[in-house]
Amino acid sequence: MKTEVNICGIKFKNPVVTASGTYGFGDEYGQFYDISRLGAVCVKGLTLAKRDGNIPPRIAETPSGILNSVGLQNPGVDAFISDYLPRLIDKGATVIANISGNSIEDYCEMAKRLAGTKTHMLEMNISCPNVKQGGMAFGTNPDTVYEITKEVKKYAAQPLIVKLSPNVTDITQTAKAAEAGGADAISLINTLTGMKIDINTRKPILYNNIGGLSGPAVKPVAVRMVWQCRNAVSIPIIGMGGIASGEDAIEFMLAGANAVAVGTYNFVNPNACIDVINGIEDYMKKHNIDDINDIVGKVILNG
Amino acid sequence: MSLEVIGSVIKIAEIAPNIYDMLIKTDMAYKCKPGQFANILCEGGNALLRRPISICNAGNNMVKIIFEKKGEGTKLLSEYKEGQNINMLIPLGHGFDLGDYKNPVIVGGGIGVPPLLYLAESVNNPSIFLGFRSKSNIILKDEFEKCGKTVISTDDGSFGHGGLITVPLKTHLENNKCDVIMACGPTPMLKGIAALAKEFGIPCQVSMEQRMACGIGACLVCACKTKNKDGENFSHVCKDGPVFDAAEVFFE
Numbered sequence: 383m384k385t386e387v388n389i390c391g392i393k394f395k396n397p398v399v400t401a402s403g404t405y406g407f408g409d410e411y412g413q414f415y416d417i418s419r420l421g422a423v424c425v426k427g428l429t430l431a432k433r434d435g436n437i438p439p440r441i442a443e444t445p446s447g448i449l450n451s452v453g454l455q456n457p458g459v460d461a462f463i464s465d466y467l468p469r470l471i472d473k474g475a476t477v478i479a480n481i482s483g484n485s486i487e488d489y490c491e492m493a494k495r496l497a498g499t500k501t502h503m504l505e506m507n508i509s510c511p512n513v514k515q516g517g518m519a520f521g522t523n524p525d526t527v528y529e530i531t532k533e534v535k536k537y538a539a540q541p542l543i544v545k546l547s548p549n550v551t552d553i554t555q556t557a558k559a560a561e562a563g564g565a566d567a568i569s570l571i572n573t574l575t576g577m578k579i580d581i582n583t584r585k586p587i588l589y590n591n592i593g594g595l596s597g598p599a600v601k602p603v604a605v606r607m608v609w610q611c612r613n614a615v616s617i618p619i620i621g622m623g624g625i626a627s628g629e630d631a632i633e634f635m636l637a638g639a640n641a642v643a644v645g646t647y648n649f650v651n652p653n654a655c656i657d658v659i660n661g662i663e664d665y666m667k668k669h670n671i672d673d674i675n676d677i678v679g680k681v682i683l684n685g
Numbered sequence: 686m687s688l689e690v691i692g693s694v695i696k697i698a699e700i701a702p703n704i705y706d707m708l709i710k711t712d713m714a715y716k717c718k719p720g721q722f723a724n725i726l727c728e729g730g731n732a733l734l735r736r737p738i739s740i741c742n743a744g745n746n747m748v749k750i751i752f753e754k755k756g757e758g759t760k761l762l763s764e765y766k767e768g769q770n771i772n773m774l775i776p777l778g779h780g781f782d783l784g785d786y787k788n789p790v791i792v793g794g795g796i797g798v799p800p801l802l803y804l805a806e807s808v809n810n811p812s813i814f815l816g817f818r819s820k821s822n823i824i825l826k827d828e829f830e831k832c833g834k835t836v837i838s839t840d841d842g843s844f845g846h847g848g849l850i851t852v853p854l855k856t857h858l859e860n861n862k863c864d865v866i867m868a869c870g871p872t873p874m875l876k877g878i879a880a881l882a883k884e885f886g887i888p889c890q891v892s893m894e895q896r897m898a899c900g901i902g903a904c905l906v907c908a909c910k911t912k913n914k915d916g917e918n919f920s921h922v923c924k925d926g927p928v929f930d931a932a933e934v935f936f937e
Contacts, residue, residue: 403904406905413901434917435905437908443757445731587896
């Protein structure tokens with residue numbers, strides 16, 4: 383039984399990746415299992431300089447989901463390289479560095495600084511809804527997506543994944559723009575913007591007023607978008623949005639994802655990633671699938 | 686090592702309006718220190734995230750928690766039955782520094798009172814100050830009185846001192862020796878206690894609260910603004926706390 387997937391030349395021992403921002407730098411969930419068992423670890427979103435993040439409350443629970451507005455709190459790309467990356471490499475993880483910037487120059491500079499390191503891949507976050515500058519502003523306009531991808535590719539030594547925003551009318555436009563700009567892969571979806579109001583105080587729960595929705599609530603939207611993108615681009619897709627089980631992961635892969643990421647559910651079940659890996663294997667046994675790659679995009683449409 | 690454990694509910698009772706006392710059997714009890722918490726999966730309904738609940742007491746393979754039924758998660762938790770399994774990440778966080786204090790003062794307010802019981806049992810002859818909304822909300826009075834002299838206040842004056850607990854606390858500090866204050870309760874109360882501690886030059890530890898998700902330091906949502914030698918930044922209640930040095934906390 384083969385669970386290994388190859389995402390633009392990087393081998394993942396299985397299709398399961400952690401979703402950026404839900405997994406820190408691997409230290410916390412490393413208390414529950416050996417993180418080298420994962421396909422890859424995608425780390426907390428990095429910025430050029432350290433960021434303190436947003437004023438709390440930063441989280442609100444909603445039906446089958448959560449809204450967050452962490453605001454990219456992180457130690458900065460240099461501290462990641464010196465303090466966190468060596469530990470991840472020592473533990474045998476395949477590492478995806480997630481990068482965010484206020485300007486195209488920021489993204490290029492981070493790609494440059496990561497070029498000489500043992501980071502295996504870069505994920506360019508142009509879809510964060512929780513920062514005032516940059517973030518999602520880059521990710522919702524196809525022309526900007528094309529331009530930023532093309533520029534960052536000039537400096538990226540590792541394969542470049544572009545993480546797409548679902549807060550657009552037609553995600554295939556930004557997916558195609560990323561591919562045309564030279565992206566090696568795309569990942570989707572980032573969070574959907576949302577809001578929750580306390581009706582007694584009439585104030586939003588989040589200090590930031592709005593935040594990003596994730597968790598099982600967004601899964602059908604994510605599956606639909608992965609399927610649309612599979613039909614629009616030929617580069618690999620890492621699918622995510624509410625994955626909690628092996629069955630959920632299979633659904634994304636049938637829709638066209640070559641790999642999947644587990645995010646919010648880590649908070650519910652600290653062994654979620656391992657349970658998803660086991661669930662994928664169970665499905666393969668049950669359906670006599672020898673190679674997980676054989677199911678990618680194999681949804682059988684009606685009519 | 687795994688922090689995820691399945692305990693078993695031994696007893697559950699409503700001890701004051703919407704306040705529940707739950708005794709849980711778990712072989713992780715011996716690892717729990719005063720001020721630490723459990724992040725509990727509230728099954729059987731629509732609560733996605735775990736709920737962080739402070740540890741009221743621990744020992745003899747038992748953990749006691751006391752929580753307020755407030756939202757969806759704690760409502761589900763209040764419906765747990767004796768014998769039912771309960772999934773917890775435990776023990777989490779950085780608890781109280783027990784030190785070797787001679788005259789510790791413990792101050793609690795409302796649902797911030799329960800985690801102080803284990804603390805009161807673990808320090809030397811504490812002076813205890815507890816504030817509640819009203820007489821009917823008073824909990825754990827007998828248990829605290831076994832640990833040390835206990836002063837109670839109620840907001841409405843229906844029992845003990847009327848008004849804020851910081852009033853009898855200040856009188857105590859003016860007339861007695863005190864080498865540490867340890868507190869848990871609503872933020873305005875903690876702010877008042879921290880101000881008194883500063884005025885009297887006494888070290889003060891406060892247990893903070895914030896909306897939380899993972900409980901282990903990965904998601905970074907439970908931010909608490911603090912200052913230390915490295916400057917101001919957002920610490921995290923689940924991992925850096927819940928207990929902080931009051932001098933380092935910005936009380937918003």
